[in-house]
Amino acid sequence: MSNQPVISCTDIAKAYVMGTQTVHALSGVSFDIARNEYVALMGPSGSGKSTMMNIIGCLDTPTKGRYILNGHDVKTLSDNELAEVRNKEIGFVFQTFNLLPRSSALANVELPLVYAGIRASERRERAEAVMEKVGLTDRMHHKPNELSGGQRQRVAIARALINNPSILLADEPTGNLDSKTGYEIMELFENLYAQGNTIILVTHEEDIAEHARRIVRLRDGLLESDNPVLNPKLAAELVS
Numbered sequence: 049m050s051n052q053p054v055i056s057c058t059d060i061a062k063a064y065v066m067g068t069q070t071v072h073a074l075s076g077v078s079f080d081i082a083r084n085e086y087v088a089l090m091g092p093s094g095s096g097k098s099t100m101m102n103i104i105g106c107l108d109t110p111t112k113g114r115y116i117l118n119g120h121d122v123k124t125l126s127d128n129e130l131a132e133v134r135n136k137e138i139g140f141v142f143q144t145f146n147l148l149p150r151s152s153a154l155a156n157v158e159l160p161l162v163y164a165g166i167r168a169s170e171r172r173e174r175a176e177a178v179m180e181k182v183g184l185t186d187r188m189h190h191k192p193n194e195l196s197g198g199q200r201q202r203v204a205i206a207r208a209l210i211n212n213p214s215i216l217l218a219d220e221p222t223g224n225l226d227s228k229t230g231y232e233i234m235e236l237f238e239n240l241y242a243q244g245n246t247i248i249l250v251t252h253e254e255d256i257a258e259h260a261r262r263i264v265r266l267r268d269g270l271l272e273s274d275n276p277v278l279n280p281k282l283a284a285e286l287v288s
Contacts, residue, residue: 052119053080053081053082053083053116054081054082054083054085054117054118054214054215054246055080055081055104055115055116055117055118055215055248056080056114056115056116057077057078057079057080057100057103057104057113057114057115058078058113058114058115058116059076059077059078059112059113059114060074060076060077060078060100060103060110060112060113060114060115061074061075061076061077061110061111061112061113062074062096062099062103062108062110062111063111072269073096073099073269074096074099074100074103074110074266074269075096075268075269075270076113076270077096077100077113077266077269077270077271078113078271079264079271079274081215081246081248082246083214083246084241084244084245084246085246085247085261085262086237086241086246086247086249086259086260086261086262087247087248087249087260087261087262087263087264088248088249088250088251088256088257088258088259088260088262088263088264088277089101089248089249089250089251089264089266090251090252090254090257090263090264090265090266091252091265091266091267091272092252092267093252094268095265095266095267095268095269096266096268096269096270097250097252097266098250100266101217101219101248101250103115104117104138104215104217104248105134105138105140105217106122106130106133106134106137106138107134109122109123110123117133117137117138117214118137118214120133120137135160135163135164135211136164136211136213137213137214137215138213138214138215138217139207139208139209139210139211139213139215139216139217140208140217140219141201141204141205141208141216141217141218141219141221142204142219142221143219143220143221143223143224144224145192145200145201145203145204145224146204147192147200147203147204147207148192149191149192149193150191151191152188152189152190152191153179153184153187153188153189153190153191153192153195153199153203153206154172154175154176154179154188154189156192156203156204156207157175157178157179157203157206157207157210158171158172158174158175158210159207160207160210160211161174161175161210161211164211174210175188175206175210176188178206178209178210179203179206181206181209182202182203182205182206182209182236183202183236184199184202184203184206187199196229197224197225197226197229198225198229198232198233201221201222201224201225201229201233202233202236205218205221205233205236205240209240209245214246215246215247215248216237216240216245216246216247216248217248217250218237218247218248218249218250219250220250220251220252221233221237221249221251222234222251222253222256230256234256234259237249237259238259241261247260257277258277260277261276261277262274262275262276262277263275263277
């Protein structure tokens with residue numbers, strides 16, 4: 049494992065001007081995430097966790113502070129460079145799946161490679177391999193409306209993995225799923241973590257966060273705590 053963290057946040061602050069008021073969403077948050085860590089980012093509504101997620105995902109920039117993503121000082125990047133970093137370094141998994149309804153599962157997974165200019169034959173080969181990784185080989189040619197919620201989320205995870213990103217950033221990935229399907233998705237994340245992926249799980253649910261190995265908690269724009277998970281839920285269950 050490299051000594052350099054894949055994510056380094058130093059004194060991150062973010063303020064929004066809303067009319068005559070300035071809202072401080074983040075007020076000096078610092079933490080590092082190493083390669084192949086499994087971290088849950090938690091906090092109640094208004095804690096700043098969504099803002100922090102957007103900054104980690106290069107969807108927003110801090111008002112002050114320094115964010116280093118896999119060796120890149122994000123503040124120094126142009127819009128085009130930021131877009132390239134998002135496409136290559138970060139795999140996004142959203143609560144609402146964000147799949148193209150008229151395209152097959154395979155075509156949805158290939159999409160980041162289309163943007164990256166990868167030729168069709170290589171796109172197909174890589175997409176098929178990652179679909180196998182998430183257990184969807186037999187559903188590749190189905191459209192999203194022909195898939196269950198759990199299968200749709202697996203397609204979204206496959207799409208997030210297609211560029212071999214530095215981090216997998218999952219925003220409430222079980223929020224639209226029933227508990228049994230949600231558990232299956234968390235098992236998939238466990239397997240991806242075991243294969244060497246770096247995972248950041250953004251959630252407000254304690255039982256989901258406990259699948260991670262470390263929980264970073266925000267409250268009122270500040271870092272409230274940063275602790276290891278003493279008894280990762282899946283570790284015991286997968287051994288039993």
